[in-house]
Amino acid sequence: MSSVRVHFLRDTLTPFLYPTLLEQSAIGSRIASRYQFKASRARRCNSTTTLADSIPSRPGIHHTFTANTAESHLNPSPDSYSLTPFTDRCTLLLQAGAGGHGCVSFVREKYIEQGPANGGDGGSGGSIYIQAVRGETSLHRLARRGQVKAERGKNGQGKGQGGERGNDLILSVPVGTVVRELWRHDPIAEEEERQRKERMTQDPNQESTGKEFRGDKWLLYPGAMPKSFTPDDLPQLPRARRSHLIAVQPQAPIRLDLDTPMERPMLLAAGAMGGLGNPNFVTKERPNPKYATRGEEGIKLTLQLELKILADVGLVGLPNAGKSTLLRALTNSRARVGNWAFTTLQPNIGTVVLDNFKGRPKLKAARRSGEPRTNFTIADIPGLIEGAHEDRGLGLGFLRHIERAAVLAFVVDLSAGDAVKALKGLWTEVSEYERLRGEEVNAETEARTTWQPLELQEAAAAAAKKDSDALGFYPMDSDLPELPPLTMPPISSKPWLVIATKADLPDTQENFLKLQEYLSAVRDGTDEHPSGKKNAWRSDVQALPISAIRAEGVDRIPEMVVSLLND
Numbered sequence: 383m384s385s386v387r388v389h390f391l392r393d394t395l396t397p398f399l400y401p402t403l404l405e406q407s408a409i410g411s412r413i414a415s416r417y418q419f420k421a422s423r424a425r426r427c428n429s430t431t432t433l434a435d436s437i438p439s440r441p442g443i444h445h446t447f448t449a450n451t452a453e454s455h456l457n458p459s460p461d462s463y464s465l466t467p468f469t470d471r472c473t474l475l476l477q478a479g480a481g482g483h484g485c486v487s488f489v490r491e492k493y494i495e496q497g498p499a500n501g502g503d504g505g506s507g508g509s510i511y512i513q514a515v516r517g518e519t520s521l522h523r524l525a526r527r528g529q530v531k532a533e534r535g536k537n538g539q540g541k542g543q544g545g546e547r548g549n550d551l552i553l554s555v556p557v558g559t560v561v562r563e564l565w566r567h568d569p570i571a572e573e574e575e576r577q578r579k580e581r582m583t584q585d586p587n588q589e590s591t592g593k594e595f596r597g598d599k600w601l602l603y604p605g606a607m608p609k610s611f612t613p614d615d616l617p618q619l620p621r622a623r624r625s626h627l628i629a630v631q632p633q634a635p636i637r638l639d640l641d642t643p644m645e646r647p648m649l650l651a652a653g654a655m656g657g658l659g660n661p662n663f664v665t666k667e668r669p670n671p672k673y674a675t676r677g678e679e680g681i682k683l684t685l686q687l688e689l690k691i692l693a694d695v696g697l698v699g700l701p702n703a704g705k706s707t708l709l710r711a712l713t714n715s716r717a718r719v720g721n722w723a724f725t726t727l728q729p730n731i732g733t734v735v736l737d738n739f740k741g742r743p744k745l746k747a748a749r750r751s752g753e754p755r756t757n758f759t760i761a762d763i764p765g766l767i768e769g770a771h772e773d774r775g776l777g778l779g780f781l782r783h784i785e786r787a788a789v790l791a792f793v794v795d796l797s798a799g800d801a802v803k804a805l806k807g808l809w810t811e812v813s814e815y816e817r818l819r820g821e822e823v824n825a826e827t828e829a830r831t832t833w834q835p836l837e838l839q840e841a842a843a844a845a846a847k848k849d850s851d852a853l854g855f856y857p858m859d860s861d862l863p864e865l866p867p868l869t870m871p872p873i874s875s876k877p878w879l880v881i882a883t884k885a886d887l888p889d890t891q892e893n894f895l896k897l898q899e900y901l902s903a904v905r906d907g908t909d910e911h912p913s914g915k916k917n918a919w920r921s922d923v924q925a926l927p928i929s930a931i932r933a934e935g936v937d938r939i940p941e942m943v944v945s946l947l948n949d
């Protein structure tokens with residue numbers, strides 16, 4: 383480190399208090415010089431003379447304070463940011479493709495006037511699949527669509543030509559998406575139930591009592607009027623058929639946690655089977671059947687998709703604490719930064735590269751699986767305010783994005799009052815979120831049973847009397863095995879650290895000292911964990927003073943995070 387820099391730091395920060403700012407590693411210097419270079423380039427483009435302009439620039443010497451005055455990657459103007467559309471929750475109506483109709487057709491050739499039946503079967507409908515892929519980061523595209531429908535199978539044709547299959551549809555969702563089924567309408571199950579009831583009430587000696595023409599099931603020869611068909615002209619309606627794909631469809635109600643990228647798509651709703659062509663109904667008695675069956679209707683599902691971003695580190699802090707600036711300092715993120723509360727309105731994700739593949743890794747780390755770790759991701763979420771659990775500010779909803787982070791980084795602003803109080807307040811909100819989440823999971827587990835079509839109908843009918851919108855209703859059946867709830871380790875058991883920002887500002891040292899004292903008391907067990915939980919993680923909790931705007935001290939963060947990630 384150059385003497386100019388040390389001298390500068392001595393002027394502003396107390397070296398014994400903020401030793402990390404003086405122990406700039408090679409990475410830190412490179413980060414600082416990169417941003418310094420950008421800052422100086424920005425200055426050159428800007429005709430306004432700043433204090434920094436008056437200092438002669440020498441290679442290898444960093445005038446770190448320039449970032450405060452000139453616009454740079456770390457001190458951007460509020461309109462210098464990139465914003466991609468983002469939605470983390472949506473409800474989607476899926477409809478599997480209906481089957482194509484069977485065909486009523488007969489061979490007609492020069493010397494064959496009344497040829498045999500040759501209508502083809504209808505093609506089956508397209509199925510709907512889901513796949514968690516790395517490239518997707520948001521559910522906004524699906525949210526905009528609202529409903530998705532797989533293609534219908536084509537109708538069968540003459541000369542025994544079967545209809546083509548409908549095209550399948552793949553829903554690409556981000557890794558970390560949780561899928562919950564809210565409602566389903568399975569026409570095949572309903573038909574099976576109806577046929578079962580009919581068989582039970584039918585007199586076995588009298589084959590066709592109570593039969594009526596089902597226009598929704600039968601397709602008649604062109605020109606043939608339903609009236610000219612007495613029920614006895616038609617055979618027994620064939621059993622409703624299901625696609626063989628049903629075997630690989632997840633058990634209802636669907637509940638998936640797509641927390642890893644999927645190599646192959648997973649089936650959500652199999653397409654319906656096509657109808658039967660008229661050759662299927664040829665018998666001795668009826669050699670020329672003038673009817674075929676219609677294709678089955680596709681299954682309908684309402685699913686709720688919820689994205690819980692899977693970042694390694696989650697930044698939690700009050701509004702304006704400097705989270706987005708920190709994310710910019712550590713990664714290539716272009717998160718919005720502004721000197722007011724709630725600048726960030728949606729999560730930002732950044733990747734810290736540990737190995738730049740240009741020789742030796744900057745930092746050696748391994749994943750739990752043993753493979754080398756070349757990067758880790760950080761999620762910056764909107765700021766939390768006191769009472770966020772009562773829906774104040776932007777509420778607690780965004781905490782779902784750090785719920786699954788392996789490490790939590792609490793970002794506290796040293797210049798904005800008591801850092802210990804701020805930290806405790808943040809933990810209170812996190813604990814409150816965890817409590818509410820636990821209640822939600824319990825309520826869901828209690829209400830969940832395996833899907834039963836008949837009961838669903840009856841229960842839905844009963845519920846519809848009370849409430850016309852019977853969506854999301856599941857009948858209770860205590861005999862059926864319950865699905866295991868999606869369990870997650872408690873947030874308080876996660877390793878965490880405190881990043882004390884804005885250490886470049888005057889009169890922040892005392893605040894930091896108090897924070898350090900408090901954390902050492904938490905470590906020793908003399909003070910309780912800020913979450914108030916007994917078995918919470920506290921073994922090696924550290925606070926790190928940094929100045930994100932000057933990229934100082936931030937080079938220690940990857941090191942600390944990696945050691946916690948490996949914990």
Ligand SMILES: Nc1nc2c(ncn2[C@@H]2O[C@H](COP(=O)(O)OP(=O)(O)OP(=O)(O)O)[C@@H](O)[C@H]2O)c(=O)[nH]1
Binds near residue numbers: 703707720887
């Ligand atoms: N002096 C100083 N200012 C900083 C530092 N880090 C951030 N700031 C400033 O603090 C203000 C808020 O920074 P942001 O990064 O937008 O804060 P945030 O926590 O993301 O805020 P929200 O998105 O509203 O929650 C900006 O004006 C930054 O320039 C720092 O280390 N030192």
Ligand SMILES: [Mg+2]
Binds near residue numbers: 705719
């Ligand atoms: Mg922000």
